[in-house]
Amino acid sequence: MDFANWMKDGGPFMWPILLCGVVGAAVTIERAVYIYGRAGIDARGFMAVIQRALLDGDTDGALRQCSADPGAALPRVIKAGLVRADRPVAEVRAGMDEAQAEVFPQINKRLALLPMLANVSTLLGLLGTIQGLIVSFHSVGEATAEQRSAKLAEGIAVAMYTTYFGLLVAIPIMVAHAMIADRANGVLDAIDHAAMKLANLLEARRASGRGPAPETPSGDGPNVVPFRS
Numbered sequence: 001m002d003f004a005n006w007m008k009d010g011g012p013f014m015w016p017i018l019l020c021g022v023v024g025a026a027v028t029i030e031r032a033v034y035i036y037g038r039a040g041i042d043a044r045g046f047m048a049v050i051q052r053a054l055l056d057g058d059t060d061g062a063l064r065q066c067s068a069d070p071g072a073a074l075p076r077v078i079k080a081g082l083v084r085a086d087r088p089v090a091e092v093r094a095g096m097d098e099a100q101a102e103v104f105p106q107i108n109k110r111l112a113l114l115p116m117l118a119n120v121s122t123l124l125g126l127l128g129t130i131q132g133l134i135v136s137f138h139s140v141g142e143a144t145a146e147q148r149s150a151k152l153a154e155g156i157a158v159a160m161y162t163t164y165f166g167l168l169v170a171i172p173i174m175v176a177h178a179m180i181a182d183r184a185n186g187v188l189d190a191i192d193h194a195a196m197k198l199a200n201l202l203e204a205r206r207a208s209g210r211g212p213a214p215e216t217p218s219g220d221g222p223n224v225v226p227f228r229s
Helices: 003-010 014-038 043-055 059-067 073-082 089-108 113-142 145-207
Strands: none
Touching: 003 014, 003 145, 014 089, 014 113, 014 145, 043 059, 043 073, 043 145, 059 073, 073 089, 073 145, 089 145, 113 145
16 A cells, blocks of 8 residues: 555544654754754863863963864853953853853754654544544444445544554654753753863862963964864
8 A cells, every 4th residue: 555545544634643743853853963963072072172271271272172163062151161261260150151041942942842743643643543433433333234344444444544653653753852852961961061160170270370371362273173972
């Protein structure tokens, strides 16, 4: 049976289930590209370079490292702290908190749609099942003997196809949501940890009496390589 006939035999609820699947696939691809690609970097390697630059007194080099990958979430937050490196640590933390408030919603954006779409597709499948059973019972009660088997088969087909299709759409969306949400939480945790580490590093450097390096870049500085996980 081809797809068009399968959709037709499944009844009207097959189309909204298909719509849920298309939207879910689009959201999954977009979020996966952003969270696994643009937002996610090798946080440990990135912070090692930042820490080494700060210990060498090269705040400008650390800033250049952040500017090498402006689309990533972690460098944006760390840069917000580094540009305030000559200010009190409370202001450094406030700047990074403000950057986190901008970055975090971008990471979690549209993720809540995935479990909603999975639930809706499942419920639409159940609704189609109920409709198919109603058609089956109605056909048994009112159809002639010659029509009864055909009507009964039609109702059962609606019931089974919609249930099957609803689950077929819902399960991959739920799995995709679990994987992407786990990665997103990992990115958020890495940002929190890195922001805390930078604030403590700047505070320790200030306490040591070495103070921050100038904010205006001087010279070409070392080569900067984006960190990708």
